[in-house]
Amino acid sequence: MYDVVIIGAGVCGAAVAHELSRYQAKICVLEKEEDVCCGTSKANSAIVHAGYDAVTGSLKAKLNVRGNELMEELSKELDFPFERNGSLVLCFNESDMPNLQALYDRGVANGVKGMKILNKEEVLQMEPNVTEDVYAALYAPTGGIVCPFGLNIALAENACVNGVDFQFDTEVIQIRKMEEGYELQTDKGVFCAKCVVNAAGVYADKFHNMVSEKKLSITARRGDYCLLDKEAGNHVRRTIFTLPGKLGKGILVTPTVHGNLLIGPTAVEVEDKEGVNTTADGLAQVLTKAGMSVKNIPTRQVITSFAGLRAHEAGDDFIIGEAEDAPGFVDCAGIESPGIASCPAIGEMAAGIVKEKMGLIAKDDFIATRKGILNPGTLCMEERNDLIKENPAYGNIICRCEMVTEGEIIDAIRRPLGAKSLDGVKRRTRAGMGRCQSGFCSPRTMEILARECGMSMFDITKSGGNSKLVVGTNKDTVS
Amino acid sequence: MKNYDIVIIGGGPAGLAAAVSARQSGIDSILILERDKELGGILNQCIHNGFGLHTFKEELTGPEYAQRFIVQAKELDIEYRLNTMVLEVGADKVVTAMNREDGLFLIQAKAVILAMGCRERPRGALNIPGYRPAGIYSAGTAQRLVNMDGYMPGREVVILGSGDIGLIMARRMTLEGAKVKVVAELMPYSGGLKRNIVQCLDDYGIPLKLSHTVVDIKGKERVEGVTLAQVDEKNKPIPGTEEYYACDTLLLSVGLIPENEISRGMGVVMNPVTSGPRVNESLETNLEGVFACGNVLHVHDLVDFVSEEAAAAGRNAAAYVKSGKDGASDAKTPVVAAKNAVDKDTREEMAQQDTGAGSEQEIELVATGGVRYTVPCTIRTSHMEDELKVRFRVGSVYQNCFVSVYFDDERVIHRKKMVFAPAEMEEVKLTKEQILRYPELRRITFRIEE
Numbered sequence: 047m048y049d050v051v052i053i054g055a056g057v058c059g060a061a062v063a064h065e066l067s068r069y070q071a072k073i074c075v076l077e078k079e080e081d082v083c084c085g086t087s088k089a090n091s092a093i094v095h096a097g098y099d100a101v102t103g104s105l106k107a108k109l110n111v112r113g114n115e116l117m118e119e120l121s122k123e124l125d126f127p128f129e130r131n132g133s134l135v136l137c138f139n140e141s142d143m144p145n146l147q148a149l150y151d152r153g154v155a156n157g158v159k160g161m162k163i164l165n166k167e168e169v170l171q172m173e174p175n176v177t178e179d180v181y182a183a184l185y186a187p188t189g190g191i192v193c194p195f196g197l198n199i200a201l202a203e204n205a206c207v208n209g210v211d212f213q214f215d216t217e218v219i220q221i222r223k224m225e226e227g228y229e230l231q232t233d234k235g236v237f238c239a240k241c242v243v244n245a246a247g248v249y250a251d252k253f254h255n256m257v258s259e260k261k262l263s264i265t266a267r268r269g270d271y272c273l274l275d276k277e278a279g280n281h282v283r284r285t286i287f288t289l290p291g292k293l294g295k296g297i298l299v300t301p302t303v304h305g306n307l308l309i310g311p312t313a314v315e316v317e318d319k320e321g322v323n324t325t326a327d328g329l330a331q332v333l334t335k336a337g338m339s340v341k342n343i344p345t346r347q348v349i350t351s352f353a354g355l356r357a358h359e360a361g362d363d364f365i366i367g368e369a370e371d372a373p374g375f376v377d378c379a380g381i382e383s384p385g386i387a388s389c390p391a392i393g394e395m396a397a398g399i400v401k402e403k404m405g406l407i408a409k410d411d412f413i414a415t416r417k418g419i420l421n422p423g424t425l426c427m428e429e430r431n432d433l434i435k436e437n438p439a440y441g442n443i444i445c446r447c448e449m450v451t452e453g454e455i456i457d458a459i460r461r462p463l464g465a466k467s468l469d470g471v472k473r474r475t476r477a478g479m480g481r482c483q484s485g486f487c488s489p490r491t492m493e494i495l496a497r498e499c500g501m502s503m504f505d506i507t508k509s510g511g512n513s514k515l516v517v518g519t520n521k522d523t524v525s
Numbered sequence: 526m527k528n529y530d531i532v533i534i535g536g537g538p539a540g541l542a543a544a545v546s547a548r549q550s551g552i553d554s555i556l557i558l559e560r561d562k563e564l565g566g567i568l569n570q571c572i573h574n575g576f577g578l579h580t581f582k583e584e585l586t587g588p589e590y591a592q593r594f595i596v597q598a599k600e601l602d603i604e605y606r607l608n609t610m611v612l613e614v615g616a617d618k619v620v621t622a623m624n625r626e627d628g629l630f631l632i633q634a635k636a637v638i639l640a641m642g643c644r645e646r647p648r649g650a651l652n653i654p655g656y657r658p659a660g661i662y663s664a665g666t667a668q669r670l671v672n673m674d675g676y677m678p679g680r681e682v683v684i685l686g687s688g689d690i691g692l693i694m695a696r697r698m699t700l701e702g703a704k705v706k707v708v709a710e711l712m713p714y715s716g717g718l719k720r721n722i723v724q725c726l727d728d729y730g731i732p733l734k735l736s737h738t739v740v741d742i743k744g745k746e747r748v749e750g751v752t753l754a755q756v757d758e759k760n761k762p763i764p765g766t767e768e769y770y771a772c773d774t775l776l777l778s779v780g781l782i783p784e785n786e787i788s789r790g791m792g793v794v795m796n797p798v799t800s801g802p803r804v805n806e807s808l809e810t811n812l813e814g815v816f817a818c819g820n821v822l823h824v825h826d827l828v829d830f831v832s833e834e835a836a837a838a839g840r841n842a843a844a845y846v847k848s849g850k851d852g853a854s855d856a857k858t859p860v861v862a863a864k865n866a867v868d869k870d871t872r873e874e875m876a877q878q879d880t881g882a883g884s885e886q887e888i889e890l891v892a893t894g895g896v897r898y899t900v901p902c903t904i905r906t907s908h909m910e911d912e913l914k915v916r917f918r919v920g921s922v923y924q925n926c927f928v929s930v931y932f933d934d935e936r937v938i939h940r941k942k943m944v945f946a947p948a949e950m951e952e953v954k955l956t957k958e959q960i961l962r963y964p965e966l967r968r969i970t971f972r973i974e975e
């Protein structure tokens with residue numbers, strides 16, 4: 047019997063696990079995929095919003111502003127990339143100025159600090175590649191960008207080091223209320239827990255509805271994105287939004303913490319909650335609309351495109367709390383934008399509810415900090431040479447585009463909750479995330495994975511399950 | 526910090542030929558830096574034949590062709606380091622490199638030859654929609670897995686792009702036991718050599734669908750199938766022409782991009798058409814003493830031309846080092862008359878120029894009217910060898926047309942050819958004598974004419 051079972055190892059599940067690992071409790075995270083950060087958490091805008099968007103008084107507003115405050119300190123404690131690059135919301139017509147002012151006012155009411163309304167000249171001075179059509183903009187210096195993989199992996203790794211049990215490839219099939227707590231039936235056996243935290247992303251409604259009569263309804267909203275080469279990474283310095291208008295919330299243009307340029311997303315409601323396929327229309331829309339706010343985007347430099355699903359709940363707000371008719375069942379549901387920005391605060395809030403409920407006591411030996419995978423590129427020549435002398439694998443470049451060494455890949459595999467697949471290595475080290483999109487390094491990374499994990503090359507996958515990369519040997523079917 | 530006269534970045538066919546020729550031009554101090562575990566570059570995975578018909582007048586496999594140059598380099602005692610990644614090169618020609626044994630180290634070069642080759646365009650560059658499952662490989666990655674490691678990436682294959690690697694892989698996958706269902710090509714003509722279409726597709730009954738592209742990829746974990754559609758003249762898919770192919774593998778052979786990240790970091794000026802450096806008649810970039818050759822300069826069709834071009838880069842780098850213009854070289858460096866090197870007149874002219882006596886005549890080469898680019902982009906007559914091959918590619922297929930070369934407004938070359946195709950590199954020879962007849966010449970224009 048666990049004290050707490052958390053369903054889902056995305057940013058929210060990991061944030062709750064991280065917060066709960068401060069206390070004396072037996073905690074388990076159940077994840078249906080082979081790794082953390084496999085759903086919505088891996089495919090989004092990676093924006094730490096300032097907090098002016100959401101309706102004042104909503105959980106979205108409250109947790110966004112709080113999460114934004116917490117993110118900087120957390121990024122230092124847990125060693126993941128975060129940058130407060132600031133954001134601009136562009137307004138193109140004088141007639142839209144009341145809406146921009148309303149956004150400003152809402153930001154102030156939500157507790158967002160340091161905002162300013164800039165005129166055209168000020169905007170263009172700040173971001174020369176914004177289109178000349180701009181009339182004014184809301185500038186929020188607290189807006190930021192984060193590595194969503196880094197954030198998710200750091201939270202989970204730290205929770206793991208602090209004793210949280212992670213079960214991967216484990217899909218919850220049914221949940222039953224028991225006399226004490228809940229019984230979770232999975233494809234890997236039965237798990238029992240006094241408390242359940244439902245952080246199942248687009249599936250959070252399914253699990254909630256298994257135990258509660260107050261039904262939730264989550265719709266998956268797909269967003270297509272294009273990622274551009276690092277050569278385009280300085281095209282804008284801040285995250286550029288457009289004023290929500292007739293065309294919806296619009297397409298953002300932003301640098302990433304790793305120096306790429308990201309544009310997207312579209313917003314299309316889809317039936318299939320695994321439907322992360324991009325579409326020709328979606329990608330065309332991204333490219334066209336991005337060009338309406340930022341000029342001369344070098345679209346020839348797109349290196350990959352992807353789609354993610356946002357978990358939109360019918361009530362249009364985050365749902366965080368114990369289900370009214372299911373004691374000990376705590377939802378983190380409807381986590382769409384600004385979910386990444388809010389996740390530290392979501393973790394704090396949901397863990398707080400569980401802690402109160404169960405009367406959890408703080409641990410003496412909680413390990414509050416975590417050191418990420420060493421990036422030798424940040425060392426000076428002397429330090430780097432000492433490192434290579436000690437471990438020559440740090441002198442061997444595997445991914446040429448992102449300059450990732452064998453040493454980093456081995457670290458990514460061997461550390462707690464280590465990588466087991468090509469995508470797992472990619473999200474932890476960036477090997478394969480560069481301009482050739484793993485053309486050169488994938489066979490080499492596969493060999494390292496096989497060697498380190500004691501696996502056959504035939505069992506190495508792209509992302510777990512049946513995503514095998516090679517299927518046999520030459521002429522093995524030729525008689 | 527170690528010093529070398531010439532540092533060559535890349536030990537593939539271009540780097541090897543450049544090294545051999547620089548040595549034959551009298552330079553002793555040469556270092557090749559190669560990132561892979563052996564010399565030879567991508568040729569090592571090109572185990573099919575057809576290499577060397579021009580250079581050796583015989584048909585070799587890729588590894589055999591590479592071996593000819595590796596043997597020469599070794600006989601000439603050319604120094605090289607394997608498994609060594611060049612991280613950056615400064616405009617001052619200080620090379621930062623790294624490997625397991627030596628760690629991170631710096632080398633001062635008098636001349637640098639860029640010979641890093643090219644990489645394959647990934648799926649994202651084409652914005653192919655659909656899922657992102659396992660089983661989507663660039664053709665070169667699949668070629669490495671099959672030809673070097675012995676692994677089959679899949680059983681039922683669709684290939685997008687009829688570039689040479691795609692065509693070669695259609696045959697290879699078939700020979701190794703896979704079923705290649707179709708090769709689709711976006712353009713109305715193939716991106717590969719005619720002989721490869723015949724020998725790799727026709728001979729195995731593999732259909733080639735021109736003006737077709739992939740409009741959807743199905744499969745959440747592993748590829749389950751792809752949908753092809755015909756495209757209109759603007760390369761937009763035509764609704765209603767979709768055709769679904771069940772398969773577990775999609776190979777992409779959709780273009781090569783010269784790998785010029787190091788060059789850009791140095792401040793080398795690029796030609797946006799080739800994505801390679803802009804070079805002069807000596808294959809020298811805007812940075813004095815920095816030369817480029819092979820696929821890092823422009824993507825070639827045949828390795829024979831890479832070798833030929835790289836040999837010129839090697840000779841020119843040698844001449845540069847011997848001219849002592851690098852500033853780092855000391856006055857004691859003897860100027861040895863090298864065989865195959867710059868001819869006597871040129872050396873005299875170079876010497877004249879060094880003393881400030883000669884006036885530089887720089888001629889601009891202009892690609893227009895169907896000619897996409899030229900290599901080189903400029904010619905300094907004072908540095909020109911007796912004969913210069915100007916290489917270029919055309920933008921679409923032309924039949925029974927002429928390649929014309931204008932010296933300013935006067936047409937001086939008008940040569941008919943049955944077919945000009947984008948897949949094939951073209952060349953025009955210009956002689957120094959011919960150019961010197963036009964002392965006021967400022968511009969040489971290349972165009973295709975009916």
